[in-house]
Amino acid sequence: MSHPIYFVSLGPGDAELITLKSLHALQQADIIYCPSTVREPDKILSRAATLLHKLDIKGDIHLFSLPMSKDRTKAIKVYRQLFEKMRLEQKAGKRLAVAVEGDAGIYASVHYVLDLLEENGIPVEQLPGIPSFIAAEAAAKLHLISQKERLVIIPGNITSDELDMYLSHHHVPVIMKLSQCADIVQDYMESHPQYSYHYFENISTAEEYHSSHQAELKRRVFPYFSLMIIFNEQIRKDNSSK
Amino acid sequence: MSHPIYFVSLGPGDAELITLKSLHALQQADIIYCPSTVREPDKILSRAATLLHKLDIKGDIHLFSLPMSKDRTKAIKVYRQLFEKMRLEQKAGKRLAVAVEGDAGIYASVHYVLDLLEENGIPVEQLPGIPSFIAAEAAAKLHLISQKERLVIIPGNITSDELDMYLSHHHVPVIMKLSQCADIVQDYMESHPQYSYHYFENISTAEEYHSSHQAELKRRVFPYFSLMIIFNEQIRKDNSSK
Structure with a gap:
């Protein structure tokens, strides 16, 4: 049996502003992908991952690093790699989630990956969150x-x-x-x-x-x-x- | 010690789409006010109260009935009565909440009561929810x-x-x-x-x-x-x- 991949909205930053639905999806996930940015060499920032730690989520947290650039080509490359990884893991029976701050439908470029998965017939779910x-x-x-x-x-x-x-x-x-x-x-x-x-x-x-x-x-x-x-x-x- | 009055957003209708923050505020309330409409004689509808039952909230649930009319005079009268009741109960040390569907800042006329309370120096808090x-x-x-x-x-x-x-x-x-x-x-x-x-x-x-x-x-x-x-x-x- 294959599990849908959850695109989980974490809300605006306060851990208490997550919904029960998002929390339950994260608690059941084997692997959770979070966006991160590299501010300085060796200084990785992921507000999403920080929130998951506060919520005591047990699944493996994998960061994907988004380049801070207006040129979208590099981000799209990162997203395509993420898509390939998730496709294989989902096929292998893993429960997967992608966790983003705010709401996954409001200016969330990771939606590109959701669309790719859906176009390729992989089941996805989008969970709403509180926008800032x-x-x-x-x-x-x-x-x-x-x-x-x-x-x-x-x-x-x-x-x-x-x-x-x-x-x-x-x-x-x-x-x-x-x-x-x-x-x-x-x-x-x-x-x-x-x-x-x-x-x-x-x-x-x-x-x-x-x-x-x-x-x-x-x-x-x-x-x-x-x-x-x-x-x-x-x-x-x-x-x-x- | 007097407790702030919480204006709690329940989200769009699915009980699982409430935030942890709203859930905790409701669990700690002695009295929770919910809007209701009278559809037919003896048929009272409160989607907010139905949600509170699903969430197993223990506080007393009090309904206030809003007339279904474009004329706001009648609704304002209901809200003024609600304000007077809550003012006394809050003074007596009760923990109070008002629970509304959706988000309390998006087309929620009950905000009139929040403004009245604040103008009268009574502490209030507004908790965000998922809009429809x-x-x-x-x-x-x-x-x-x-x-x-x-x-x-x-x-x-x-x-x-x-x-x-x-x-x-x-x-x-x-x-x-x-x-x-x-x-x-x-x-x-x-x-x-x-x-x-x-x-x-x-x-x-x-x-x-x-x-x-x-x-x-x-x-x-x-x-x-x-x-x-x-x-x-x-x-x-x-x-x-x-």
């Missing part, structure tokens, strides 16, 4: 979207005109990978002080920080793991009084 | 957003022009409360057969159903708990080959 923007909203006790509002998730590429359009048309923009568009967002805050800016850094980790103080945010250097949620409070109030 | 659109994506093994794509969550109010705009500009639209705009979406499918339409009904329940067959979807009557995810596969392919 949902964890951020809860940490600040925000009502992220209500009534007729629309949520829009933006991966670090935004213009001032687009923000104007969203904020005047009932959208709540969430900007991920904020470090990629820090100047644009900080300039926008300067020219549009009437909106509410909720900033989050290293959400659900020991270094978690959030603030909605505009003066503070204008000076801050945004690290890689940061995001911003913006509200047009005037439109919110008009809607909720209807 | 994340559970839907995982059930169909979809890569919901990748690379430069933006996700937009729409609560049942959409025009054909807006869909055109989103689908030609790297947005992945997710339409919730699909029954409210069934005609518009079905006409759009008819006139835009080149896009991929992923339809979901009663996600994460025993009645879960999903399909991406356009001929089938054009004839289907969409129930209240349904949603649609639409992809412009051509733009996806162009992006991923870059």
Whole structure:
């Protein structure tokens, strides 16, 4: 009998924010693959593997190292090798899982491997997890979207005109990978002080920080793991009084 | 000592999709409030309470009944009564929780009570949960957003022009409360057969159903708990080959 390969979502970083379903899948796995990055020679970082240790998972943890590069060719090579390994192990009756932070369907490039396995007739399952923007909203006790509002998730590429359009048309923009568009967002805050800016850094980790103080945010250097949620409070109030 | 009041997110419906954090908060609560609706006289429906029973939660479960009406006045009256009750119970040292399906920050009108409590200086905590659109994506093994794509969550109010705009500009639209705009979406499918339409009904329940067959979807009557995810596969392919 062959077991499906589980693509497990670990949630945003706090071990307690994993679902029971993901936890059970990991507890039953013989081998669990986790993405890692090499920051410096001999310094391997895998936030996923750290989480598995906290959750006391017993299966063998294998890291696959993703090159930090915008060129996808190298990452695709890593993923093809991973696919070949997993194909053989699954055939040999091993229970396999791939564990990723956040949710496996939200900006998770490992989905490439899931698609490859599926195209090759190997059974896969995808388990949902809490995305970072949902964890951020809860940490600040925000009502992220209500009534007729629309949520829009933006991966670090935004213009001032687009923000104007969203904020005047009932959208709540969430900007991920904020470090990629820090100047644009900080300039926008300067020219549009009437909106509410909720900033989050290293959400659900020991270094978690959030603030909605505009003066503070204008000076801050945004690290890689940061995001911003913006509200047009005037439109919110008009809607909720209807 | 007074305990914070927890606003607990139960996730989309499958008991296993609750987080460890939400489960622990519920296990420690003396009283848990759940929203319910009265469908017919003597027929009370609370999907949240049903989930708590499945999870074997021992605290007292109190239902509060929300009128099914677009007029918010009646719901606000219910929420004000709930606020008054919880304020007294919390003062008396009770451990309280409010349990809602999905995520407490995504279209959850009970957030009104959380805001009232906070305005009155009563400590509250909001725990994140899996929203239905994340559970839907995982059930169909979809890569919901990748690379430069933006996700937009729409609560049942959409025009054909807006869909055109989103689908030609790297947005992945997710339409919730699909029954409210069934005609518009079905006409759009008819006139835009080149896009991929992923339809979901009663996600994460025993009645879960999903399909991406356009001929089938054009004839289907969409129930209240349904949603649609639409992809412009051509733009996806162009992006991923870059």
